[in-house]
Amino acid sequence: MELLSTNIGNITELLLHPRTLSIVRCGFWIVIGIPLVYQISKWIRSLLSKRFAAQQGMVVGNIVRYFGLIIIIVTVFKELGFNLTPLLGAAGIVGIALGFASQTSVSNIISGIFLIIEKPFEVDDLITVGSTTGLVLSVDMLSVKIRTLDNKFVRIPNETIIKSEVTNVTRFPIRRIDLTISIAFKEDVKKVRETLLDIAANNNRCLQEPEPIIIISGFGNLSVDLVFAIWCRKEDWLSLKNEVYEQIKNRFDEDDIEIPFSHLSLYSGLGPQPMPIQIVQNKDNK
Amino acid sequence: MDIDNNEILWQNYNMDRDRPLKWMIGNLQLMLKQENDDVWLSHQYRKDDEDESAGKRGVINNESIGSSSPEPSVEELERSRWALPRNVNIVSLKPSFPQLPIVICPENPFRLFPGVDAQIYVCIPICINLCIPDENNLALIKISSVELSYTWFGTFTEGNLCYWISSSARRQIEVDLYRNYLVICPIHIQNNSNEELFVEKLCLHVEGLEIFQDKNQLWSNVTKVSYNGSDHISDIKIIKGPPTEIPHAKMIVESSKPTKKGFSTKTFLALKNLPGIGTHFR
Numbered sequence: 001m002e003l004l005s006t007n008i009g010n011i012t013e014l015l016l017h018p019r020t021l022s023i024v025r026c027g028f029w030i031v032i033g034i035p036l037v038y039q040i041s042k043w044i045r046s047l048l049s050k051r052f053a054a055q056q057g058m059v060v061g062n063i064v065r066y067f068g069l070i071i072i073i074v075t076v077f078k079e080l081g082f083n084l085t086p087l088l089g090a091a092g093i094v095g096i097a098l099g100f101a102s103q104t105s106v107s108n109i110i111s112g113i114f115l116i117i118e119k120p121f122e123v124d125d126l127i128t129v130g131s132t133t134g135l136v137l138s139v140d141m142l143s144v145k146i147r148t149l150d151n152k153f154v155r156i157p158n159e160t161i162i163k164s165e166v167t168n169v170t171r172f173p174i175r176r177i178d179l180t181i182s183i184a185f186k187e188d189v190k191k192v193r194e195t196l197l198d199i200a201a202n203n204n205r206c207l208q209e210p211e212p213i214i215i216i217s218g219f220g221n222l223s224v225d226l227v228f229a230i231w232c233r234k235e236d237w238l239s240l241k242n243e244v245y246e247q248i249k250n251r252f253d254e255d256d257i258e259i260p261f262s263h264l265s266l267y268s269g270l271g272p273q274p275m276p277i278q279i280v281q282n283k284d285n286k
Numbered sequence: 287m288d289i290d291n292n293e294i295l296w297q298n299y300n301m302d303r304d305r306p307l308k309w310m311i312g313n314l315q316l317m318l319k320q321e322n323d324d325v326w327l328s329h330q331y332r333k334d335d336e337d338e339s340a341g342k343r344g345v346i347n348n349e350s351i352g353s354s355s356p357e358p359s360v361e362e363l364e365r366s367r368w369a370l371p372r373n374v375n376i377v378s379l380k381p382s383f384p385q386l387p388i389v390i391c392p393e394n395p396f397r398l399f400p401g402v403d404a405q406i407y408v409c410i411p412i413c414i415n416l417c418i419p420d421e422n423n424l425a426l427i428k429i430s431s432v433e434l435s436y437t438w439f440g441t442f443t444e445g446n447l448c449y450w451i452s453s454s455a456r457r458q459i460e461v462d463l464y465r466n467y468l469v470i471c472p473i474h475i476q477n478n479s480n481e482e483l484f485v486e487k488l489c490l491h492v493e494g495l496e497i498f499q500d501k502n503q504l505w506s507n508v509t510k511v512s513y514n515g516s517d518h519i520s521d522i523k524i525i526k527g528p529p530t531e532i533p534h535a536k537m538i539v540e541s542s543k544p545t546k547k548g549f550s551t552k553t554f555l556a557l558k559n560l561p562g563i564g565t566h567f568r
Contacts, residue, residue: 173447174438208437208450
């Protein structure tokens with residue numbers, strides 16, 4: 001009985017020992033704190049993504065997560081008895097050194113903040129940066145991740161985006177399709193114009209307004225060149241372009257409107273004279 | 287089993303394995319057929335040349351729509367297949383407004399003097415929801431009764447994508463306007479400005495409207511539009527309850543976006559009045 005009470009006393013003493021309590025508190029921070037930080041950052045990300053843009057939710061969620069993790073790490077070190085003052089002093093010196101070494105990264109982070117504030121594009125927008133066109137997967141602190149239309153992954157540093165011309169293809173709900181059409185010089189442009197407008201009028205996916213426009217862009221070597229511009233919803237752009245080109249080809253065939261193509265004429269000797277042809281008979285036919 | 291056009295459309299229908307259900311609503315041919323445990327849904331829009339009275343796209347014609355039409359071949363139909371629970375035997379048809387605002391282009395535009403008001407009646411083609419009542423009104427298909435074309439209303443940066451229809455915009459309601467696939471929307475326009483109002487196009491926000499049924503005809507609430515001048519936006523107010531023409535009609539569809547008070551929006555703006563279409567080309 002005495003042994004039992006001694007053991008219980010030892011265990012109690014061990015449990016109440018400051019070192020043990022520190023370890024328990026560290027365990028609490030690690031086991032409860034870290035999942036909690038992740039959960040809170042997830043909630044914030046989800047909430048802000050719904051209320052604002054997806055990338056804003058993503059960035060604020062990341063900031064909350066990193067900030068929470070730093071607090072937990074500092075608290076755990078403090079609980080374990082580490083004096084953080086010299087560490088922070090050293091961190092300051094290391095920070096200066098790192099600052100010089102990581103100018104590009106810092107520039108990217110600042111550019112990322114400008115991108116979030118200015119919001120030239122959002123996640124799922126189709127953008128063109130330089131020669132790269134693709135869908136925005138994420139806007140992160142250092143870079144923008146893009147999936148190109150042929151399914152390549154491209155990472156563009158934020159600094160590059162800030163310095164470059166960026167085209168947001170899907171910013172507005174409607175887009176214009178410019179169709180280049182060539183017709184033979186002999187064709188009646190008025191008739192062609194009516195045919196094209198009729199094609200647009202009978203296609204439900206062509207917008208009524210803004211109205212389709214037909215512009216004669218010039219006289220080419222072989223043809224009268226026209227630009228037929230129609231408006232559509234941004235999601236219909238590619239399929240409608242194909243569809244209308246097909247309809248134009250079919251209607252031109254039906255209405256005998258010639259789409260000119262290159263002809264090659266052969267001349268021998270003098271240009272204006274026709275090519276001389278000599279008929280040679282076989283010996284058997286003599 | 288062909289559904290007669292004069293029957294009330296918005297009701298429950300029993301599915302029969304031997305006989306498919308067929309509806310002819312507006313330009314739409316809709317068919318539901320049970321095969322083994324699957325339900326096949328198919329639809330097709332009649333082309334203009336198949337029925338002269340159907341008119342051009344987006345044009346709501348006042349001619350009679352015949353219920354008999356050539357049977358489309360299976361290849362022509364757009365089909366979808368559903369695996370439904372075995373105990374599902376009933377489907378129902380429910381009407382709804384299209385999901386986008388409607389730009390109405392009166393066939394004969396009219397002018398309103400300052401201080402003058404006028405009421406017009408516009409027919410909007412309904413969307414058909416084929417639902418399963420036993421499965422919490424799960425919609426198998428939501429499809430417009432007439433193929434609608436799109437248009438843009440507003441400026442390039444602040445406008446809305448809308449559907450476009452041409453309408454006779456009559457001043458009096460007449461029986462020949464009645465169609466089971468059209469909702470008659472009374473619009474009351476008040477010119478509160480000091481300038482003449484030329485009603486060439488107007489944008490109707492259907493998301494705030496309810497649908498009422500009077501026999502086989504659908505109606506909406508009265509929309510009151512107060513025009514305050516070309517530099518101001520118009521005030522819109524939706525009058526609660528059925529219009530005065532059908533005071534005892536039953537509400538069958540609630541508004542998708544109810545508004546307690548009125549709202550203000552651009553209603554009479556026409557895009558062709560805006561700069562930038564021709565000059566900014568290329």
